Amino acid sequence: MLSWLVEHLQRMNMTNVLVRPEGFTREGYTPEETSAMEVFKDIAKELGLAVKVDAAGNMIARWEVPGGENAAVATGSHLDTVPNGGAFDGGAGVVCGLGAVKLLKEADYQPKRPIEVICFRSEESSRFGVSTIGSKAMSGLLDLSIGTLVDQHGTTLAEAVKSQGFNWEELTKAKRSKEELKSFVELHIEQGMHINDHEKNYGIVKGVACPIRLAVTFSGKAGHTGTTPMDRRQDALAAAAPFISFVQDTALQLNDVYEKPLVATVSTLTSSPNSMNVIPQTVTAGVDIRSVDDGLKKKMAEAIGIEANRIEQATGVAISIEVLVDNPSVLLDEKVARQLVDAGDQEAYLAHHMDSGAGHDVMNMAQVWPSGLLFIPCKDGLSHHPDEYATAEDLKMGSELLARYLMEATTL
Amino acid sequence: MLSWLVEHLQRMNMTNVLVRPEGFTREGYTPEETSAMEVFKDIAKELGLAVKVDAAGNMIARWEVPGGENAAVATGSHLDTVPNGGAFDGGAGVVCGLGAVKLLKEADYQPKRPIEVICFRSEESSRFGVSTIGSKAMSGLLDLSIGTLVDQHGTTLAEAVKSQGFNWEELTKAKRSKEELKSFVELHIEQGMHINDHEKNYGIVKGVACPIRLAVTFSGKAGHTGTTPMDRRQDALAAAAPFISFVQDTALQLNDVYEKPLVATVSTLTSSPNSMNVIPQTVTAGVDIRSVDDGLKKKMAEAIGIEANRIEQATGVAISIEVLVDNPSVLLDEKVARQLVDAGDQEAYLAHHMDSGAGHDVMNMAQVWPSGLLFIPCKDGLSHHPDEYATAEDLKMGSELLARYLMEATTL
Numbered sequence: 001m002l003s004w005l006v007e008h009l010q011r012m013n014m015t016n017v018l019v020r021p022e023g024f025t026r027e028g029y030t031p032e033e034t035s036a037m038e039v040f041k042d043i044a045k046e047l048g049l050a051v052k053v054d055a056a057g058n059m060i061a062r063w064e065v066p067g068g069e070n071a072a073v074a075t076g077s078h079l080d081t082v083p084n085g086g087a088f089d090g091g092a093g094v095v096c097g098l099g100a101v102k103l104l105k106e107a108d109y110q111p112k113r114p115i116e117v118i119c120f121r122s123e124e125s126s127r128f129g130v131s132t133i134g135s136k137a138m139s140g141l142l143d144l145s146i147g148t149l150v151d152q153h154g155t156t157l158a159e160a161v162k163s164q165g166f167n168w169e170e171l172t173k174a175k176r177s178k179e180e181l182k183s184f185v186e187l188h189i190e191q192g193m194h195i196n197d198h199e200k201n202y203g204i205v206k207g208v209a210c211p212i213r214l215a216v217t218f219s220g221k222a223g224h225t226g227t228t229p230m231d232r233r234q235d236a237l238a239a240a241a242p243f244i245s246f247v248q249d250t251a252l253q254l255n256d257v258y259e260k261p262l263v264a265t266v267s268t269l270t271s272s273p274n275s276m277n278v279i280p281q282t283v284t285a286g287v288d289i290r291s292v293d294d295g296l297k298k299k300m301a302e303a304i305g306i307e308a309n310r311i312e313q314a315t316g317v318a319i320s321i322e323v324l325v326d327n328p329s330v331l332l333d334e335k336v337a338r339q340l341v342d343a344g345d346q347e348a349y350l351a352h353h354m355d356s357g358a359g360h361d362v363m364n365m366a367q368v369w370p371s372g373l374l375f376i377p378c379k380d381g382l383s384h385h386p387d388e389y390a391t392a393e394d395l396k397m398g399s400e401l402l403a404r405y406l407m408e409a410t411t412l
Numbered sequence: 413m414l415s416w417l418v419e420h421l422q423r424m425n426m427t428n429v430l431v432r433p434e435g436f437t438r439e440g441y442t443p444e445e446t447s448a449m450e451v452f453k454d455i456a457k458e459l460g461l462a463v464k465v466d467a468a469g470n471m472i473a474r475w476e477v478p479g480g481e482n483a484a485v486a487t488g489s490h491l492d493t494v495p496n497g498g499a500f501d502g503g504a505g506v507v508c509g510l511g512a513v514k515l516l517k518e519a520d521y522q523p524k525r526p527i528e529v530i531c532f533r534s535e536e537s538s539r540f541g542v543s544t545i546g547s548k549a550m551s552g553l554l555d556l557s558i559g560t561l562v563d564q565h566g567t568t569l570a571e572a573v574k575s576q577g578f579n580w581e582e583l584t585k586a587k588r589s590k591e592e593l594k595s596f597v598e599l600h601i602e603q604g605m606h607i608n609d610h611e612k613n614y615g616i617v618k619g620v621a622c623p624i625r626l627a628v629t630f631s632g633k634a635g636h637t638g639t640t641p642m643d644r645r646q647d648a649l650a651a652a653a654p655f656i657s658f659v660q661d662t663a664l665q666l667n668d669v670y671e672k673p674l675v676a677t678v679s680t681l682t683s684s685p686n687s688m689n690v691i692p693q694t695v696t697a698g699v700d701i702r703s704v705d706d707g708l709k710k711k712m713a714e715a716i717g718i719e720a721n722r723i724e725q726a727t728g729v730a731i732s733i734e735v736l737v738d739n740p741s742v743l744l745d746e747k748v749a750r751q752l753v754d755a756g757d758q759e760a761y762l763a764h765h766m767d768s769g770a771g772h773d774v775m776n777m778a779q780v781w782p783s784g785l786l787f788i789p790c791k792d793g794l795s796h797h798p799d800e801y802a803t804a805e806d807l808k809m810g811s812e813l814l815a816r817y818l819m820e821a822t823t824l
Contacts, residue, residue: 126687191639226770227603241656248650275538358638
């Protein structure tokens with residue numbers, strides 16, 4: 001089983017290594033993502049599953065049960081990555097879901113209701129600034145107005161979707177009714193160190209921290225760097241600098257004061273015209289704020305607004321803040337969580353109860369179906385990085401946990 | 413003459429306005445620059461000048477004097493712009509040079525030695541980070557190793573040169589011997605407010621401040637923005653922020669303490685991977701430092717090095733500094749300056765003696781030939797900005813000053 005999981009995760013990563021210096025770049029709605037999903041389809045068929053592609057490009061690999069209950073028990077994750085990301089963020093959940101089916105088939109298990117392994121499209125927000133597009137569509141949460149969002153090359157989301165053979169206007173047809181699924185469980189690498197710090201084997205997630213995301217625009221005045229005196233400038237980048245420091249310093253301070261952790265990051269920054277001899281005229285910065293404590297998240301966003309006003313007054317650079325995303329945290333289903341703990345107990349794996357700082361496809365699925373999120377450890381907590389890594393043993397544990405859960409949930 | 417100057421500057425800007433919201437984008441060695449230079453050639457020919465294109469793509473419009481002295485008296489500037497720049501930076505000097513020839517021809521003046529109006533290639537550093545490529549080639553100062561520099565689209569300088577019909581390896585053939593020219597004078601917009609502040613009509617430049625330019629690289633560690641605790645990060649952008657503030661604040665302070673002005677700008681910044689959910693891993697920043705006081709410039713660069721060390725220690729983000737350019741300031745020819753003042757006296761224009769914070773083609777020409785630099789005022793001191801503007805009256809003054817100078821310098 002160890003080598004099966006490694007080899008099949010390699011297959012879906014289109015390579016024979018799982019860590020490499022340049023990492024993996026397989027963004028949402030690109031040919032690279034589509035190729036990886038075609039491999040998912042092949043593996044699912046090899047396991048005897050029927051594979052359906054929905055209107056959003058999600059793939060649903062289904063273990064059909066003629067004459068049984070209709071509502072399926074589902075698991076799944078995604079295969080897209082951030083640029084130069086790792087092979088495990090998303091891929092671990094997909095391969096463990098397939099591995100669980102393999103374990104159940106090998107044990108000649110006969111489910112009383114269908115089992116699904118779902119591979120979602122475009123989970124990462126790196127390309128268009130919006131995450132979990134496939135699972136949003138499946139959960140009926142997709143707002144078609146975001147089709148005009150552009151990536152850094154000027155390609156719109158709608159165009160990207162079309163390039164992979166789907167029609168943006170029809171993406172909402174991927175929505176599934178509540179009756180189609182009984183429950184959904186996602187397995188994911190932890191992307192942190194809590195499991196390890198608490199000397200446990202895996203994580204059971206209670207709440208998923210959804211981000212507040214801000215687009216902050218600094219509008220200064222261009223001018224010649226050699227001839228514009230220092231005291232006559234409105235340098236947009238010089239105004240953005242104390243703003244970036246404020247976000248970093250304030251987030252650090254709030255963690256000392258409040259119980260729940262908070263993270264805040266100026267993760268994107270573009271300066272224009274970005275010429276060696278021109279004073280920066282416009283800077284746009286993206287701020288990503290997360291905590292399962294929604295009040296703390298709002299406190300941080302408010303402090304950022306006040307600081308932006310202060311800098312505007314002090315520098316003469318106009319600052320505007322647009323809220324891109326502001327979603328409350330998602331609480332997962334307690335019954336599903338208990339079933340996942342039971343699954344661990346049967347295999348003598350120790351569960352750590354925790355929150356998730358990262359968003360996942362499950363946060364959309366949980367709006368419609370009873371859902372759970374299972375973490376396996378990853379090396380040094382690293383993710384979205386070429387050194388991202390999870391051991392074969394932990395992938396095997398993940399498959400076993402999912403297999404136990406799927407069995408429990410499909411015995412009626 | 414007023415309308416001739418305006419109309420012909422419009423022609424070279426391929427438009428019928430001289431200020432427009434988006435400004436002018438005509439970078440070095442692009443089809444846009446080439447098109448503008450073709451118009452320069454047409455106008456020069458209409459004035460009866462012979463036009464030669466050298467190996468670097470510079471155009472030399474020459475008033476030949478059969479049987480006269482060989483060494484020509486030259487004036488000129490450039491037609492490339494920064495992205496979204498103005499119509500006057502470069503263009504003013506070119507049109508005033510042509511206008512001066514027109515004035516001399518209309519006065520039936522017979523020079524005793526050739527007169528040249530030179531249109532240089534690729535003066536701005538915005539595309540490749542290196543300025544005045546055409547005049548470097550003509551002055552024999554071009555280092556062919558810079559052909560591998562890339563613009564933001566990954567095009568090398570050598571490729572850009574080739575795209576406009578020239579061969580990078582042959583650019584050094586544009587070098588002219590000392591004997592070919594007697595002197596060179598450039599007219600340029602001031603790009604500052606000193607002429608106006610001193611209630612004079614035009615500027616005569618003594619020294620040209622050449623920049624120290626640094627490429628500063630901050631190497632942190634990527635990670636998931638949602639799951640990496642604040643106190644376990646090496647965020648490259650969070651480390652760059654206090655660096656940017658330091659450059660701005662220190663430059664402001666040094667101007668309070670020292671006599672000669674100094675400017676220092678973090679003018680470019682690129683953050684990677686620049687994804688909403690990934691901690692910035694690598695930031696590269698370009699720093700442009702200028703003063704005619706070379707010692708002050710070095711003091712600033714040293715302070716930047718010390719601050720980079722401090723930030724590196726404090727944040728764990730590795731910082732490396734590469735010196736891209738470090739040229740001493742250029743002193744212009746005193747005799748040429750006196751002749752330019754004489755030219756103003758004859759027209760009752762008042763000269764302001766000053767330094768130039770910006771580099772110009774003349775700083776290369778001055779390494780080989782006695783050279784001068786003449787400034788005409790520009791509105792609000794604005795340049796490298798769509799609102800860049802000089803009045804038709806000041807363009808006319810510029811043509812008259814150049815005509816007087818060319819006459820004086822070609823009577824033998």
